[in-house]
Amino acid sequence: MKKADWLIPAAAVVTAAIWYALLIFKPASSTTANAGDYGDKVVVTVSGKGYAVYSLDSETDVIIPGARGLNNHLVIHDGEANVVGAECPDKLCVHQKAISKDSEMIVCLPNEVVVEIVHGEEGDYDAVAN
Amino acid sequence: MQLQTKRLARLAVFTALAMILSWIESQLPNFFPYPGMKLGLTNLVVVFSLYGTGKSDAAFINLVRIFLSGILFGNPYSIAYSLAGGVLSFASMLAFRKTGIFSVYGVSMAGGIFHNVGQILVAVVLIHNDKIFHYMPVLIVTGCITGFFIGFLSDEVLRRIKFRG
Numbered sequence: 001m002k003k004a005d006w007l008i009p010a011a012a013v014v015t016a017a018i019w020y021a022l023l024i025f026k027p028a029s030s031t032t033a034n035a036g037d038y039g040d041k042v043v044v045t046v047s048g049k050g051y052a053v054y055s056l057d058s059e060t061d062v063i064i065p066g067a068r069g070l071n072n073h074l075v076i077h078d079g080e081a082n083v084v085g086a087e088c089p090d091k092l093c094v095h096q097k098a099i100s101k102d103s104e105m106i107v108c109l110p111n112e113v114v115v116e117i118v119h120g121e122e123g124d125y126d127a128v129a130n
Numbered sequence: 131m132q133l134q135t136k137r138l139a140r141l142a143v144f145t146a147l148a149m150i151l152s153w154i155e156s157q158l159p160n161f162f163p164y165p166g167m168k169l170g171l172t173n174l175v176v177v178f179s180l181y182g183t184g185k186s187d188a189a190f191i192n193l194v195r196i197f198l199s200g201i202l203f204g205n206p207y208s209i210a211y212s213l214a215g216g217v218l219s220f221a222s223m224l225a226f227r228k229t230g231i232f233s234v235y236g237v238s239m240a241g242g243i244f245h246n247v248g249q250i251l252v253a254v255v256l257i258h259n260d261k262i263f264h265y266m267p268v269l270i271v272t273g274c275i276t277g278f279f280i281g282f283l284s285d286e287v288l289r290r291i292k293f294r295g
Contacts, residue, residue, distance in 0.1 A: 001235045002233040002235070003236045005236035005239070008236050008240055008243070009274050012271060012273075012274040013271065015267075016266070016270045016271050017267070017280040023264055088199075103264065105261060107253075107257075107265075109207075109253055109257065110205075110254065112258075114257065114259050116261060
């Protein structure tokens with residue numbers, strides 16, 4: 001390992017830190033919530049379009065039809081949202097931990113499904129359940 | 131003529147090796163359950179051939195293994211992800227290597243980082259959701275770590291195998 005090689009991990013850590021800081025401290029569009037606060041809504045997006053919004057306090061057990069006709073199984077229980085089953089090939093979304101804090105998300109890339117915790121009001125989603 | 135045959139055989143063996151590593155990696159449990167976080171074992175073959183036998187060999191192996199492993203172990207979408215990651219990663223490795231100030235470690239770490247950057251860009255386009263950019267910090271760091279590991283392995287292999295084209 002040459003001395004110059006250390007520039008790369010250093011640059012990577014600095015870039016990642018700045019990026020992370022920008023995500024945390026960016027002025028929230030509709031709320032004053034910060035990452036790490038407990039969120040109270042579970043927003044489900046399929047292919048970039050709002051699919052549904054659920055309350056994090058609810059007891060929800062739904063099948064979300066993802067892109068290309070494959071489903072994801074979302075369960076909200078005890079203030080946590082979790083994808084417990086999926087018809088996608090890699091099942092990465094199922095292995096991801098349950099989410100409950102603001103800005104946390106579970107992503108299923110093949111099905112284009114994003115489950116995200118949001119704090120406060122979200123006006124721009126069409127479908128609202130619960 | 132003899133050189134051509136030799137090169138053909140070498141490319142075939144390296145591509146086969148890349149496929150085997152691809153398969154091994156596809157059998158490993160997901161240590162990191164997040165899209166894009168992979169060890170990138172196959173990159174070992176690409177880095178090795180970049181240093182051992184030159185960039186045109188490495189580019190050939192990289193492209194062929196992306197399409198072959200996509201067809202065998204993946205689907206059209208996984209090919210899109212690998213292709214974006216693979217091409218961006220390869221371009222960055224060429225650029226970093228050309229500066230002449232980095233060793234195989236630095237070049238491989240750059241490759242690991244830009245591989246993940248490429249994957250995120252495709253994910254944002256395919257999913258139409260820029261929230262995916264939230265993954266960038268963690269994927270930059272993991273790309274650097276896996277790149278270091280691949281750099282280490284490549285360095286060890288390159289020191290032991292002397293290639294004569």
